[in-house]
Amino acid sequence: MRTFALPLAAILGALCLTKLANAQGSMSSTDSTVTPADSLITAILATNQTEGVPDDAWPAQPVDATEVATNTSSVIARRAMINKGNIALQRRAPTPVGSATSPSGTAYQIISDGQDASNQYATAAVQMPAYLTYTVVTNATDASGNWNFAAARDACLKFCDRTPSCVTANLYKEYNNPLLDYTFSEKSNAKCALFGDVPELDQITNKGGQQLKKAPEPLTRIDSASVFTVPSRLDANPTVPGYTQTYGPINAANNDPGYMTYKLLTKNDPVACSKICDQTSGCVAFNTWRGVVNGDPRTYTCSLYRNYIDASTAKNFGDDVNKVKVTYSRGYVKSAVAAVQQCEVNNGMQGFKWEYYYRPNEVTKPDACPYDRDIVDLGDPSTAQTTGTAIGQRFEPYAGGSTFRPYGTNQDLESSLFTMLHTFYFKAPADGAYKFQLANVDDVARVWYGDVAKSGWRTTDADQTGRCAAPAAGDKVVTMKSGDYLPIRIAWTDGLPPGSFLFRVFSPAGQDMGISQFVRGSCDGSVAPFGSA
Template identity: 40%
Template sequence: MAAALGTAAAVTTAAATGNEEGGEGGGEGGSRRRGAASSGIIPPSQKGSPNQTPDDFTPPTPDNDLIAQTAGQVDQKSGPSIDAQPNTPVAPTTVTALDGTITNATIADVAAANNTRRREINIGRFGKRQSKYEQVFAGLPAGQHDASLQSSAYLTYTVVNNATYNIDACTAWCDTVEGCVMVNLYYEFNNELLDFVFSEKSNLKCAAYGDIHSAAEKTNFGGQASYPQVGNETVPLTYITQSSGWALRDLEDPDTPDGYELVFGPTGGANNAPGYMGFAFLDKYDVDACALLCNGRGVDPNGGGCAYFNIWRALVDGIPTTYTCSMYYLVADVSTAVNFGQGDLVVTLSRGYARKDALIDGGFEGYADCDDFCFVTSYANWIGTSPSGGEDDATFFFFLPYAHTGHGSALLGAASDSDALAGTITPAKPLKTDNGAAYVVQCFMYSGFSGPQFEAPAKVDILWNGQRVGGVNGANAQYTFVEASVTATGSDLLSFVGGAAPAWTFIDDCHVYKA
């Protein structure tokens, strides 16, 4: 992988030699030679050196120790409190930790902190229902004090008719709760609200969870005062009996988030891959929420926007503890899913999702007609166009020093310094998009080839169906991330227009993602 352009490099005297060999000449050829001589720079067509050379940059990988350390600090265990009303809506997924810092924020707020585009939040699910329920653990016999779950991914609760120990009513209600895969059914005695205030007048609680838990997590024994103090009378304390757990026997994969595709999973290994951008802990296993965090993650100056996420569940001492959403600007796969945990933390239910790219070959790697240096005006995936009187004003290079990553890049501006006209590059085919959907165009651009003096007038416009939606003006000394927001029509035309040699602009690593 080639890296972003970095430290300065001297321009050789070969430019002057080349210009002298060309002579003065006349007509169009003479004009081209005078253009090269005017800048005194070896142009890209002659394998000229950019004003900067590649940095030695290694894309970061996850800090697994920090993730494990944070998992030991965060507390995502909860259940129905003694004063909570039944049948409250399931709360949106929240972020309980972000890059090692404990927090309690909504997905929308975290995404908005890095991205001004706010989005609707959907409640995700641990898995889709496929079959009936089975008992995970039994309650203690009637008359013996028991405990209810205090566990991760708590959703909401209801009360069911307590004339009998109503298992069927509880599991049927779970089917109506988005994300519910397990219920904890139990009696709660000495709760004034259940006995006299809430309209149901039932003390048989049915709590819904978005994960499957065991009897080891039955840690809420009650013991709270619910009734008011009257004189010197002893206030009875709450207690729990017959606490059992019922979970779906089988689960299917969750729905793939819009704009993404499933790469692998579920497996028992999390990605340990390059291009890492950070992590968030979620209060439930929610692939939609993780996708929203990826979309709104912001920009890595070297790698660009988030292109991939890995979501997984952490078991600590065998107990579901938290749900990790790790984000990357490079797409990973199962070959790097080699983090199986640290210490008493075990990785489970790891899935990887890549952002769908509507742009084919946005890194210009499809042009590979040589082993070292070559360029062309068009190839199978891209078309370069020069205006009338121009020559090689839009070209595609195979040359590692010109690329942001890999070996391919596009160039706007006459490659041989033959004219000062703007070129146009466009994909060979219209983009296949969803009509009416919002997308983002992302690219890296570099206009520091000939130094600040000659590159000052550099300019590139991003056109979407012929209308300008963004771009850059002026010189930038290294590859810089550029983004534009667009609305799709279903068959969209994307183009980049600019360059005026010697104010060349290189373009690389472009993407068109659904926003």
């Protein structure tokens, strides 16, 4: 297993920076109460998966399986510090300086040309996350003693083309390494190292500096180093057996309330993440993404979720203070769960139904709150619509007049003497106790749960009632099994504007779930929509 670490001072500095970011509220996530962005940023800052070809590695070895990254090794950090040498670091993305075509026809960008005598990076090899493997290629020379670079380059790019997940090939000569000089059968000091990501210029840092031969023999050194890359390979979406991809790649991590836990991986590998999900009880979806710190790829995150996820809840873009960015983020859902969800979408089952009743002749306009009327015999609604927007908010008169437009409708509705009914099911994404909260009510709101919400409901037997100028209605807790449908009806009345109510659902872990699990019925028709009846 590979292990990675930063010096203690760097870890402490990262933690202090994260505290500063949290204090200033700089997290780019829209809701820090769901997927714990703070702890993810801390973990990314405190890990360093930088590596290159190990000194004692034999060439042409199979690529290591993706692993969970840990922070227990001092070797990687020590080597990274030694190998910095005196190279001039530049904090900028690499600009291609040329192109090369592999024997199989793949077009590579050259971001560092080892044949350019003026190239300051020609004396350093790549050190970055997602190291895959390496091989030894020819160091044969022509009659004039010049390295046959073209033959070595073609062999290196061919090696990358046939190695799964290869994005970057780093070709260079390493001097004073006894394994290359005496042990390996190739008797060549030309190395071709492969990586599954694209390096920044300040990740071309390994200048050698190891005493691999007995002193006073010279230290190792790097020369004629070139970097070839195919960035478009990062855009490829891997097929994950048993899962359906729901979004990506995008530059935002998921913030869904169904978050369970996360792991840092040695590569951005959705297949490896799916295996972790399969081994985690209750997991049905996952989000993989690359964490970039100060422009450099740093690590790869695998976050697990207990329910369906898509791009609508991918709202975490990183941390501006600590300069952490989310890149190449993808979401996957177990195919059986995704099929049900997609069926509900295709059949218009997501969201809730709302009905508006205007009652101008019932009473004269009240001059005080609450406006509390019997809401059973309402007659026919003035309008009835379905929506997938947030349920419950503060409604002000539209455009300063006597009307308002709830839930994004373009229809002007009277903002006084009205009643609105909301009907839907809450579909439990996992086993557990869910809390339903009614708050911020003006004038009156009532909620019914279970079969009575569909028929037989009365003003006097609501499970929750909230009134203006009164304590908030008590929370309702319902224990449910995964896949259960709970009928819910909300009735809201208001005499004079402004009016409001807030209805929220909290997961068994205490996270606000939004309306992601609100549906009007089931896809197979076994759970039918209901309305004012």
